[in-house]
Amino acid sequence: MTNSFYRIVSVSAHAAVYKAAEYFKINIVRVPTDEHGQMNVAAVKRALSRRTILIYASAPTYPHGVIDPIEELSDIALGQRCCLHVDACLGGFILPFLSGREIESHVPKFDFSLAGVTSMSLDTHKYGYAQKGSSVVLYSTSVLRQFQYTSVADWTGGLYISPTPAGSRSGGLIAQTWAAMLHMGREGYSRVAHEIIESAIKLRKAVADTDGLELIGRHATMVVAWRTTDRTNNVYVLNDILSSKGWRLAVLQNPSALHFCITPANISSVDALIDDLKQAVQTSRTLDKIPGGKAPIYGLAHGLPDRGVVKELLRDIQDLMLQNV
Numbered sequence: 001m002t003n004s005f006y007r008i009v010s011v012s013a014h015a016a017v018y019k020a021a022e023y024f025k026i027n028i029v030r031v032p033t034d035e036h037g038q039m040n041v042a043a044v045k046r047a048l049s050r051r052t053i054l055i056y057a058s059a060p061t062y063p064h065g066v067i068d069p070i071e072e073l074s075d076i077a078l079g080q081r082c083c084l085h086v087d088a089c090l091g092g093f094i095l096p097f098l099s100g101r102e103i104e105s106h107v108p109k110f111d112f113s114l115a116g117v118t119s120m121s122l123d124t125h126k127y128g129y130a131q132k133g134s135s136v137v138l139y140s141t142s143v144l145r146q147f148q149y150t151s152v153a154d155w156t157g158g159l160y161i162s163p164t165p166a167g168s169r170s171g172g173l174i175a176q177t178w179a180a181m182l183h184m185g186r187e188g189y190s191r192v193a194h195e196i197i198e199s200a201i202k203l204r205k206a207v208a209d210t211d212g213l214e215l216i217g218r219h220a221t222m223v224v225a226w227r228t229t230d231r232t233n234n235v236y237v238l239n240d241i242l243s244s245k246g247w248r249l250a251v252l253q254n255p256s257a258l259h260f261c262i263t264p265a266n267i268s269s270v271d272a273l274i275d276d277l278k279q280a281v282q283t284s285r286t287l288d289k290i291p292g293g294k295a296p297i298y299g300l301a302h303g304l305p306d307r308g309v310v311k312e313l314l315r316d317i318q319d320l321m322l323q324n325v
């Protein structure tokens with residue numbers, strides 16, 4: 001059972017929105033991305049209805065590191081009188097610290113400077129360099145924020161309030177997050193952001209210059225994604241070859257692709273990745289698969305037309321993970 005409210009998300013929106021939609025019984029209407037990997041504005045307009053409560057955009061997207069056309073979406077949200085959430089989980093501590101020209105076009109507006117943006121999420125546990133478990137949601141007005149509060153006035157246990165979905169939480173985590181932010185400071189965030197984007201530009205150039213590879217995504221952000229362009233070069237085999245050399249890339253689907261997410265921990269390895277990637281492309285052209293590789297599994301899992309079966313498999317994997325051994 002879902003209630004009859006809809007939110008509009010791009011196919012590249014983070015999977016966490018499906019979790020939220022399942023919890024709150026909200027329907028999701030998915031729109032495709034355009035050739036730059038950005039949320040397709042025309043498709044968003046077509047998908048709107050009186051029941052639309054929220055448009056969900058990313059700055060940038062997890063799969064391809066692309067910043068959605070949030071300026072245009074802001075106008076649409078204002079016209080429709082619906083909310084616009086900007087998922088800046090990845091970009092929240094990077095984009096504000098860039099001066100502009102670095103991401104090849106420019107850093108488009110993506111935040112509350114746009115009147116239609118009603119909420120934003122930023123992960124302190126990613127580029128805020130705090131521990132996992134801490135994250136931030138921001139609202140454009142305190143009136144909107146009130147909708148996430150719980151207040152119980154007639155409970156036997158007394159008066160009860162809880163401002164977040166999570167109940168009791170560790171103050172240590174909040175202190176650690178605060179300490180991480182103070183330690184980094186504006187200067188620290190700015191320095192790291194520039195280093196990451198410089199490396200991303202270098203990796204993007206190497207991918208673009210490699211015969212057989214094609215970049216996905218128009219912006220140079222921390223996520224660099226690519227696919228293979230000729231049939232003799234299977235991207236999952238390419239991944240297996242890179243895995244055998246110790247690289248752990250994210251494996252994407254629709255289209256089949258890989259991405260590398262640059263962080264302070266791996267930034268010094270980007271040159272080595274470029275060398276290995278160029279070599280791996282040559283090797284993968286001559287191979288169908290490599291022994292012990294996962295390419296057949298990815299090929300099967302991503303190619304199965306019955307997504308329900310894959311969903312069940314994923315549920316079983318979670319059972320296995322939580323089982324006592």
Ligand SMILES: *Cc1c(COP(=O)(O)O)cnc(C)c1O
Nearest residue numbers: 014016058060061062087089090
């Ligand atoms: C990490 C991430 C999220 C949320 O992930 P959690 O692990 O649930 O914190 C949402 N959107 C994007 C773009 C992300 O990268």
